[in-house]
Amino acid sequence: MKLVKEGAPAADAWTHVDDDGELPDGAAVIVSLARFKADRDALMGRNAPLGLRLQSHEPPADVAEDLTRFEVVALEFPVFRDGRGYTHAVQLRQRFGFDGEVRAVGDVLWDQIPNMLRCGVDAFEVADDFPLEAFEEARTVFTNVYQPDVSGRPTVFELRHG
């Protein structure tokens, strides 16, 4: 797997830890919502960055009070057809003002990247041979947008009127 940010491979400082996995000393870990709930105190007490992994049926609202404790929220796309993560990403950014990394993990396809970016995803865990060209295309495929998105750029409705 590789991590892609801003269209380029990026060093991944984070380790996904299973629900029954050991917590590596001092390392930045991403844990599931179940693990976070079960080991809340231990995880908070560690002197290391913490990330949260949400399954597609776990909306950010379920963990709203604690979102400030995470530097990364990883949204799972179990299958590319499951589009709940788009709404979760928008909620993270707009409703909860989450300004850490929002990472897409799972079944992410070339043609979904533009929309994920617009919904607030800014990091992608993809297969090693996933073409970087897709990220380039994602930035250029559409010049303008009809809907407001997390970038805050004006929509076509607004551009037409200065």
Next chain:
Amino acid sequence: MYRYDEFDQTAVNERVVQFRGQVERRLKGLMTEEQFKPLRLMNGLYLQLHAYMLRVAIPYGTLSSAQMRMLAHVARKYDKGYGHFTTRQNIQYNWPRLVDTPAILEDLATVQMHGIQTSGNCIRNVTSDPFAGAAADEVEDPRPWCEIIRQWSTFHPEFMYLPRKFKIAVVASERDRAAIKLHDIGIRVVRNEAGETGFEFWIGGGMGRTPIIAKKIKDFVPKADLLDYATACLRVYNALGRRDNIYKARIKILVHEMGLDKFAEAVEAEFARTRGTVKLPEAEIARIQAYFALPAFADLPARSTAFEARKFEDRAFRDFVRTNVRAHKAPGHAIVSISLKADGVAPGDASAEQMDLVADLAERYAHGEIRVTHEQNLVLPHVPLDDVYDVWTALKAAGLGTANIGLVSDIICCPGLDYCDLANARSIPVAEAIQRRFADLERQHAIGDLKIKMSGCINACGHHHVGHIGILGVDKHGQELYQLQLGGSGAEDASLAKLTGAGFPPDRIVDAVETVVETYLSLRDGDDESFLACYRRVGMAPFKAALYEAR
């Protein structure tokens, strides 16, 4: 009519480039068919029984003559010389080759057309009243709002992978000519007491295997909130709609399972948080409305002597006027419907030559505007009464003069087993057999308003749930069987049809329909009582008795 500006044109052109890349990646094997499927679907490209099928969007059923000519061109160049107008006011081509599809989309883009979001689990092409702008009973033209929704829903980043498809319809009259209560969201444009425009929102309607009439979720959404409120509805649905079972994934099931009150509460909470997010400047509403300004109609007397004389002289023309010509809001004008239900033609089919002719007639007589109806017919919305006879004469010569709008032979019908890989039974041959049985126009007129709607499987593309008489083709142990349903309506008095009882084999379904019609004729309270009114008065029992007890 709306015309693209550079923003709209750029978006469609960029989509063509994107799709070309997707097709190339697919042909090179860089993407599996499973991965390609949602991408091609979102451009209207299906894989059918025999070939690919391309569905082209006709936003809110409005076409210019130039666009209609392009549809004819596509039919001629890339297909077998005809196209099929659908119940969602779109057109489908049944025989395009995959390699040609980027070129087809490129050709369509030259007249501001595309296949964007005509399929897939996204917000589909928005539909509307085919009489919009011409109907005397509308509070205002609904199409500017349709266009605003079209733009907002195009490439919506959050709502491209919904649990299931999502259909929106908008009307602005008491009369519902777009079946809004059978849509995921139905919108009726209304005015409040202060005279301000707003929207009545209906939610969770739909057909398919679990037909449900939409429920009213909000009486009045102010126009500035239209897109924020719609976004809130979609967001709640995207987060909570079922994804475990494709047959329970539509919003109607979510609304049903949550209950309207709880669903509405969730929408209100989201709406309260996000109100004001989607900026729709007044100037932008005005800009879009300006495109739909009515053509400059000639100042004509309400009554046309020439028209009245032709009606008097020519009985066939009189029949045509009775069913196919409706009052227009401008004096001396008429709304003329063109039936695509001629005997021996699959309902909704039109040849390239017929499309060209309609384009010419629209240009010559009707301000260059054409509409497609959800009942799979065409409409010339603005024809001077003085010209109706000439229009009809030209239509008749091309096999388009059938005087049967709203009558028993004006059947809505899905493509069925002849084309569709979902179908369980053929539907076109049955529709044609019914048309032949009731070929006598005098008899059709005597029967009066009667909507027969037919689907070849439970997905209900032929709207059988809302047919006055609905027919559903099923497969029982390898045999085609046709179930009969009575008493449905997709209009403002929406209701779901009820099953009569056991289904009928192909050689008996037409007799069964005729039995229902004869029973109605024997029961009706005068010639003015329509089939639906009669059914609602007498109930199912006498029809059931006639269908099953005599045998």
